[in-house]
Amino acid sequence: MMKKLIAGNWKMNGSLAANDKLLKDILAGMGQATCEVAVGVPAVYLAQCQILLAGTSIDLASQDISAQESGAYTGEISGAMLKEFGVRYAIVGHSERRQYHGETDEVVACKAQRALKCGITPIVCVGETLAEREAGKTDEVVKRQLAAVIHTNGHCISEVVVAYEPVWAIGTGKTATPEMAQQVHAVLRAQLKAASEHADCIKLLYGGSMNAANAAQLLAQPDIDGGLIGGAALKAQDFLTIIAAAA
Numbered sequence: 001m002m003k004k005l006i007a008g009n010w011k012m013n014g015s016l017a018a019n020d021k022l023l024k025d026i027l028a029g030m031g032q033a034t035c036e037v038a039v040g041v042p043a044v045y046l047a048q049c050q051i052l053l054a055g056t057s058i059d060l061a062s063q064d065i066s067a068q069e070s071g072a073y074t075g076e077i078s079g080a081m082l083k084e085f086g087v088r089y090a091i092v093g094h095s096e097r098r099q100y101h102g103e104t105d106e107v108v109a110c111k112a113q114r115a116l117k118c119g120i121t122p123i124v125c126v127g128e129t130l131a132e133r134e135a136g137k138t139d140e141v142v143k144r145q146l147a148a149v150i151h152t153n154g155h156c157i158s159e160v161v162v163a164y165e166p167v168w169a170i171g172t173g174k175t176a177t178p179e180m181a182q183q184v185h186a187v188l189r190a191q192l193k194a195a196s197e198h199a200d201c202i203k204l205l206y207g208g209s210m211n212a213a214n215a216a217q218l219l220a221q222p223d224i225d226g227g228l229i230g231g232a233a234l235k236a237q238d239f240l241t242i243i244a245a246a247a
């Protein structure tokens with residue numbers, strides 16, 4: 001059976017002192033985790049976290065990656081640069097980037113492609129807004145978002161991780177029920193199956209108010225292969241409880 005992946009997304013949180021404490025507390029409490037674990041840290045802290053995580057079983061993730069290779073793109077960070085800091089995963093297409101930075105499905109697909117070219121596994125986020133869910137458009141929206149990534153990446157699609165993050169569940173305390181999440185994950189799995197014979201090996205994460213109390217039920221669903229965790233990833237004990245639930 002494929003190992004689950006529990007990935008924290010710290011978003012724009014942390015400080016040198018807070019990161020140091022958080023990672024040391026997680027490492028001290030983790031023991032031999034039987035799932036894969038990663039933390040997505042702000043870019044300025046990659047160097048710090050690379051040192052703290054060296055030789056441990058926690059992988060480093062970036063929260064974004066440039067779609068460009070190099071050059072005159074002020075403020076952007078390339079895949080090659082991320083690689084130098086030991087980044088294994090890059091979160092791409094998070095709804096906050098789509099919403100606040102105007103990232104389109106095509107841009108997200110190009111970022112995923114750039115990550116793969118650099119040997120970084122993209123964690124591609126998809127998810128519907130509340131209005132889209134209420135309009136009965138959930139499947140249509142997530143399929144459109146994923147289709148762009150499949151179209152651009154061809155057979156390499158088997159190397160991505162997909163995260164279903166309903167926008168209305170992010171940071172709101174409103175989690176999708178395990179059944180609701182599973183339903184969308186099954187739709188995504190079917191779409192991936194049509195594109196790749198390796199679809200059963202593609203990790204599908206759930207994200208959106210996953211926490212210590214609800215993780216076990218969500219992670220028990222057949223098509224939920226892990227979690228992308230925001231708020232609860234900032235508290236060592238909560239994150240450790242989620243990691244234990246994924247064992």
Ligand SMILES: O=C(CO)COP(=O)(O)O
Nearest residue numbers: 009170171208209230231
């Ligand atoms: O956006 C998320 C992870 O990428 C989820 O955030 P919360 O866990 O804080 O809802």
